[in-house]
Amino acid sequence: LFGQVEAFAGDPILSLNDSFKTDPRPEKVNLSIGVYTDEQGRLPVLGSVRAAYERIGFAERPYLPMEGHAAYREGVQKLIFGAAHPALTEKRIATIQTLGGTGAVGIAADFLAKHCPGRTVLVSDPTWDNHHGLFQRAGFKTATYPYWNRANRSVDFDGMVKALEAAEAGSIVVIQPVCHNPTGVDLDERQQATVTDVLVAKGHIVVFDMAYQGFGASLDDDAAFVRRYAERASCLVANSFSKNFSLYGERCGGLSVVCRDHDEAERVLGQLKLAVRRSYSSPPMTAGLLVATVLGNDDLRAQWIREVGTMRTRMDSMRKRLADEIRSLSNEVDVGFLTNQRGMFSYTGLDEQQVTTLRERDGVYLVGSGRMCVAGLNEANVPKVAKSFVEVSQA
Ligand code: PLP
Ligand code: TYF
Structure with missing residues (x-):
């Protein structure tokens, strides 16, 4: 057979x-x-996460809703955008709990395949290999924009900007906003501003993939590119908690779609839920409770x-x-x-x-x-x- x-x-x-x-x-x-290992070569068990685990204990385990744990989703929004961001206060971000960063990019690709089909997907050259794989699985063709300048081991900024300008208007562009995998080189603030202008002018659909928030300069600084972009235009943001919570095997991540207004965000959230329903129904409870408990309690969040x-x-x-x-x-x-x-x-x-x-x-x-x-x-x-x-x- x-x-x-x-x-x-x-x-x-x-x-x-x-x-x-x-x-x-x-x-x-x-x-x-x-994978982050400590001075002894071990995967750390964060004290904040251990404390959250003890607070949660074990009780009944019903299904979570398709979109995930409410406090988790709120925690994701505040962490990525900051509590005072206009998109957040205007309630125009649709956020779901996902199966790690991989699940977030996967649902983003499925959502875009259904609602913005037939577009070219551009990813950095080089990038995390799964960017090609996940968008191709969803039915897209993927292409690359220059990113790595081998000669001086930095960003090929001119090449990147030229490619984004030359791409068909309304292309899907995947961007790692901080701690780029595999190169370790990021755009500086001025370059981020220039790229933002090009992306907005071309009407490209940006998918930010942020798997290492907090590993660059700080949790807030690392999100600055995404926050400023989201003040200018709609976009999608996939985030992973695998590394910064050291919770690889629990599959913790999020997908946030910044929309034009609250009504659009409600409809987008509905479609994200449908994509989840067709894929795995609902995300895991322990993962949701752990992250929600750390992000939702001032003492644990400060410790984290x-x-x-x-x-x-x-x-x-x-x-x-x-x-x-x-x-x-x-x-x-x-x-x-x-x-x-x-x-x-x-x-x-x-x-x-x-x-x-x-x-x-x-x-x-x-x-x-x-x-x-x-x-x-x-x-x-x-x-x-x-x-x-x-x-x-x-x-
Ligand atoms: N995106 C990038 C750029 C990554 O480097 C990784 C993990 O290595 C992921 C997404 C996937 O994250 P997760 O392990 O949470 O699925
Ligand atoms: O870039 C890395 O090292 C990780 C490794 O299912 C990885 O992406 C590869 C496959 C996988 C999980 C992690």
Whole structure:
């Protein structure tokens, strides 16, 4: 019956993570998968989340509504837009609880396929691979806009603007507003303003995908691009709590659609609920309660904001430690990119061959594109990673 079914090659990043686990070398270093680990290499259990878990306890578990937990959805809106944002006070944002950031982008794609069909979808080159996959699954063709400038390891801003201007009016444009995966380079405030002008003038439909809010500068600063954009035009915002709550397996995320007015938002919310109904009916209760309890209580929210700060500060200091350590070994390797990029990832500029050498010879695992997850660095492994990096760069 299923003899013709093709084998699935697996997700390259998850496969790499699996081969890391079976690598017997004790001094191996995992800088591959996008997961935040602490100085001891463990997934943190945030104190705010543990406290929320204890407050929730276990009681009856009815279905949540299609759109998710009410306090969760309110928490998402305040966190992303800020409590005083006009779109929020005017009640023209439709927000649903989703199955992580992946679920948010997936429902966004399904919603757009039904209500804005036939448009081109533009994603950054490079981007999180699933952007192509999720929009193609929904029936769209995807194309790319330039983003990465290999020569100076920064944003190819001119290329990006030209492509957005050249695209057919009303195209769907996916933008990672902060802590870009996989490059680690973001638009600065002036560039955000220029891109906003182009997007609004062309009537493009923007899908912001924010998976790392709080890992750039602060929870509020990281949302600034989205907040300013939403003052100018309607847009969709997918957000993930996987990383900033360290709740990967609970599948916590949100999708918010900023609309013209309250009536439009009500109708859009209805269509989002329908998309959910046809896909998985309703989101998970424990995920909803955990995040809603942290975001909805002043004490837990304050504690969580501090804990996000701790994760961000550790990643920043590891970037600096690695740069310093490489400089102490060689002044021929340019390490400025490490501290100019931010969030969980750095595009190192290493090619596939160099990445293979790092892995096979030294047990240092990066993604084949040269992406390094800086959260996998710690005080103990930085000297080893620096030495490998210098050797492979100068070979
Ligand atoms: N979007 C981007 C840009 C990501 O990097 C990720 C996760 O790596 C996601 C979405 C998916 O997030 P989640 O794990 O919450 O589904
Ligand atoms: O970029 C990354 O590292 C993550 C990894 O189902 C990932 O996207 C890949 C597949 C998946 C969950 C996470």
